[in-house]
Amino acid sequence: MRYHCFITDYDGTLASNDRVMPEAIQALKALKATGRKLILVTGRQLEELKAVFPEYVVFDRIVAENGAVIYCPATLTLALLGSPPPKEFIDFLEDQAVPVAIGHVIVAGREPHQQVFLNAIKTAGLEYQLIFNKGAVMVLPPGINKATGLHQALRELQMSEHNSVAIGDAENDTAMLLTAECAVAVQNALPQVCQIADWTTDRPAGEGVMQLIQRLIDDDLAQIDPCLSRHYLSLGKEMNGSLFEVCPYGERILLAGTSGFGKTTLAAAFIEKLIAKAYQFCLIDPEGDYQDLPGILTIGDGDHPPQIGEVTALLTRADENVIVCILAVPLDDRPAYFNKLAQAVAGLRKATGHPHFIIMDEAHHLMPHQHSSRQVEFPVEFNSFMAITTRPELLDRELVKRINTALVMGEAPDQTMRSVAHILSADLPMPENQSFQKGEVLVWQKNRPHLRLVKSDLPGSLLMRHKRKYATGDMGYNSFYFNGPAHRLNLKANNLMMFIQMGSGVDDDTWSYHLRRHDYSNWFRHSVKDESLAVAAEQVENGTDDSRASRQAIFKMIMERYTLPA
Template structure:
């Protein structure tokens, strides 16, 4: 139930609500007011309507002029105030229009933003991906951006791409990840993220996109496909995703990992709308107009062991025409394992496998995959396990061969812990032994 009243009756209404013991609230509307059940606002109404229509708040622009419109701004991607809006609404708006009332709304409807000519993401919708050296946050657009991620192999491109995907997913954007190498399957640890595995079955692109919802995301893992099949599927999914976005407004982001796979064939402006990420170690192979159209360029480089920050992931960022700045990349919420499927199921060359120190009574074959490695570690005898832990063999192999620095760091800590505890135990036993010998054979001499 909603009751409208003149603002001069506010004190009386509050008194009546108290006398009746009701859970109601007052929302001001310039000189008038609205009496509503607690928790009910224009914003909650908008959210309910959008949910029923299967539309996303991130595709919504709200226009307001009075205090009770402020809740709309919290739901919609962009909040716009007409020129004659009350001061609190103008302060809270992302955009203040030049004209008042209906003329201001008409200005917005006929302007470049809703026509798709102008792309803009309000600052409050940007997401954090790290920290600059002056301790200020490193941020990228929450929507509408064109982002290029580049750098040599194994420098952390897929890590930072996954980090951005995490932040967008957590902010309820819809994200579609085209994942040729299986680097992003761990995103399924987040709510409302589906993974489709090419090793089992990939639906046709149009069918796949029917399973996407305004608040859901999906990762298309193509690591089990041959390279020609990957390229073919990426091309078809790219076209289907653009058509789906044109009709429904989402996915809000399409991430093309290993984007150089799309370098051949047509050179249409397939990502002209914004809301996409291109990640590649070979950006020169991408269409020049796509590179030039990038709003944000993230560059990953190999770490400098002498810099004092070698243990932290570093990158540089250029936003628009601003200068390039270096920053420290934030920690991920989900685990990141580069080329996950490759190491699980595809055997390594003989010279890169893990060879176990085994005795005549326990012969264990070298580990060609991470599946082999995990099984072998469970069955190693204690002597062999101690041998490898004491030498740091496990962490060295995980870092140098598997390139899983996070797991290698964790295992190295366990190896160090074993050595430290063993050293402490040795010192404890040394002290006990010395004391026992002294007490038994070298009793304290009586004073003269």
């Protein structure tokens, strides 16, 4: 289920002339019976709303006073997002004989008195804002609107805006509608509201609300999905210059190919797109490649396996992205561990709709094809995932059969795509006489049978900041140790710059000892996770025994790749 939360305005939307149709109330109850949460967002004061709409208890939260007040009917708790208006402000308005209604936070009046409100704000030295709503004028502290109140209500319910649909009719509904994943306008809405809506109902006010509710119950708004392209995530450009985009909901992506050709770069770009649009993700990291990504919580490390309860507790907060590092989980135990984690995350998704994406790096560690017993039991709605691997044939067949998008990179992506086609029992004509460059992606999508070539996006600051860990940070247990013959030394280089510093100072015998053993290229490949640097270092290791020349060559390669602009 995509939409777990239904949000509606009151006046002009759910209600007409203070009245809510009995049929609309029954529709709300039917919608709530599906397990969805209901939020009423209104410019009215709470006490006034209760007086005209006694059925308000059907809602899980009420956001009143245009976002300033959050009320829970079940517990009778009230939260204010702003301070009450100061006395001098109210006194000024009363001296001007302006009719006003004073709430917990809001001061409300009518046009054409907006200039008097502005004068009162100036006289009192306040930073208040004016919000208009079909002739009504609302005065509120800065930063408070229906969107901010809605955000707070959703977090109380452990919900995300990306799993919500909102319906409204007037100017003050704009922020709320733009915040929701799906914005709906009733037929009687103002033209500017209809313009920003993803869909407009055929019926006005309460009848339009009932029409939306019925579509939610029938198919979770699947018919409206094509209207939501504003949420799509761009991953690159097709050869004709058009954007290559994927939907943030329901995508089952396989990212496969040989190392050193841009899989990590594309994955980092994808993560950045998720972060930019506030889609929550859970990344399972078997090798510790994604530890210390800025702004993302990591559970587990090389010594301590992540506790599943701790992971799900963090993921209940829709604003938190989580990396699950399973380095400490033995290789043979990883499929069973992932099975438990997948079931727990599926349970959270069923209740809340998030995390929105599951990213599985080195997915063959989690769902291997060759495992002796079937340990992974896929939840029925196991979707919205990206599985990353070197070769699709290493993966559990049932996982590969579920994909609807394949992104293939590497030296011979056409051969890798043939493996995908074989598992899917699909006829995928391969491009002939096609040369493939680093960063290019061979794409298959279930709804578009022809293969296409895409130039993948490059990540912005995320991957660069991550690379600084290898350049100047602390790599911990992945550090390089200069031991030399007979292990006379034990010098720890905990990053690449320290490697250069120590490598410059060790004696020729120690340097050459590691050179002949290919220790440098192995460290670059398995600890620094830089295949291109490893390949270049191998050429040096195979090409010369000269200590000075090999040092200069390897140090130059590192500096070219990891000396980053400030």
